[in-house]
Each structure stands twice: as C-alpha cells, then as structure tokens.
Amino acid sequence: MKARVLTALVAALSLGGCIIYENPGHGGGGYTNPPASALPGDLTLSWSFGGRSCAQISEVRSVVVSIPGEGLENGGVYSCRSGGFDGIRLADFAPGFYSFSVRALGYANEELFSASGSFRIDGSVSVGVDLLPVFGPNSYAYVFWSLPGGQSCSQAGIETVVLSIDGGAFESHRCEDGMYQPGVRTPMLSAGRHSIEIWALDDWGYDWFFAQSELETWVAAPIAAEYSLRWSVGGVALAWQLTDGVFGESCYGAGIDTVYIDLEDMDGNLVFSGSSDMLPCDSGPALYVLAPGVYRVFISATGPWGALYESNPLNPPVVTVTAGVFPGELEARTVQLYAVY
8 A cells, every 4th residue: 555645745726735645656445446437536634623723722733544545644643734724635546435534632642532434536525524522531721729818828838739620539739839820730631520629738738728619621722720729727716714603713723733625516526536635724725726617615624633623514615616717815715614523
C-alpha cells in the first residue's frame, strides 16, 4: 500500500490555503471492480468539534485520520489547522466507497473527540465531519481559592489545601499554589458537572476553612474556577463557678484542684471521647475550636480530699458554636458546678 505523501504544493483550487496530500498511486480502497464511468478524485475532509473550530479548541494538538485500506503519511496524524484550513486534502483516490474515522488528541495524547463516516469517490468530493466528545476522562479544570477576609495562607496559618471531586480521593496542594490564577490543575475528568470539596488545613492537619460546590468542565476547554472558602470551625469559651447551692465558692475554699470538661454534639458524639479535657480549677476560661453546631456541656471538679462538684447532668447547659465566631475569655459562658454530697 503506497502512502499518501505531503507535497510542497499549497492548494489553490477549491480550498485556497489547505495542504494537499498526494498519493503517487491508487490505494486499495474503493470498488473491487469499479465501473468504467467511475472517476478517481481527491478528498477534502474538514472537521469541527461540537460545532467549534480549531481556533476555539486550543487543547486539540493533533487530528488522527484513518481510512481502511489507505496508507496515510505519518500514520494519519495531522495538525488541527493547516494553511488556515480546519482539515486536510487527500489527493488521488481510486473510485469507490470508503469508510473513515477521525480522532482529536490533546497535548497528553488523550482522545478528546471522535467521529466516523463514509464517502464515495466518483470524482473529487468534500466531506465535513463534526467530532463529538469521547466518553470517559476528556476534560480538566484549574481551581483556585480565596480565604475569608482576604487573608493570605501565612496569615491564616494554612499550609495545605486538599480537594476531592465527586467524592474521590483527596489530592493535596500547597495553599499558596491555589491563591492565584490559574491555580492547581484537576485530574482528567469526564466533561460535565461535578461536585467539589475543598478543605484548608494547618500544620497539624486541622481544618479551618472549606468549600463544597460544583465544578463544570468542557472537552478541550479548561476553565479556571474560583472558590471562596468559608470558616469550617467556630469557637466556644467556658468558665465555671463552684457553688454549694446557695453561695459561690473558690477552688481553694472548696478543696478543688482539677476540672474535667467534655462536650457532646446533638448526635451524642463526645468531643473528647469520654476522656474529658483536664484543667487546673483556677486556670480561667477554657477556649475550644469546634465544628459549628449545638453542644451539651458536662463539667466536673474534684479535689485531693474527695470533694466533687459537677454541672447538671440531667439538664446540661447548651452552647452554640457559629462558624467564624470565636468568643474570648470575657465572653465565656459560665457553668455552675454544684457540690455533690
């Protein structure tokens, strides 16, 4: 099978500017026994991608044409646009019917679009084909983010940002890499609408900011999508007051030296898993960073001589944690601890 080879000619015929590919001899396609009236001819094949041109689909690096029975130069791999024309011209086909397939490849040789069809040679013919997106990972996007209040990563104490698409595995990125366009590149995705989840973490791996949203991608048209991260946590400040039921007491006067604090969310999950946070009785308000929500507070206090004080276990005080709100010591909620006799 003789390959169709590129000539040095620039077409000045029906399509000014397109590149002509010429076959020194007829290929093996077409009729087995062509009728005497059938004529050889040239094929002008033009393409588009979901109605868009090569200029509009910059992610298409090359177009691969396959015509069974015909040897095409360079394995049928062509530039998307040649001589100002979105397509190619192949010269000197034997008369007959031919089938063909066309694939558009990206810069990582990933297949982005494809189409197939057929044509008949009885003289020269022009064929236009509109390639459609292939199924599977055929798109990607760039993602960048901002932090509340215009904070930089260092100001917010954020080292790492992790993101997950469609509930998949989290990918880790330096916070700074996503603070400016174009941001960080996603893995290859099927074109369409996706869910995206982003969390900003400090050096210890604790989250402070997040976003849950959507990301839409298109074949060969990557976008840069920005997400404004919001607070994923809030604060609570807790103080305590010992009482015998009538009068307040000091830690020293009540013989108390240690306080134990735990909080329980509305699903019954304990913040400290039942081990409680242990603090000196006279240490002042305790400050905690928690996920937003409503929590029941349980505090008990003991001393070396067996004294015991505790908050109301049957009707525990309740605190609300609001995302991005961090009460200080002066705003602490005071919990009454009653002597247990």
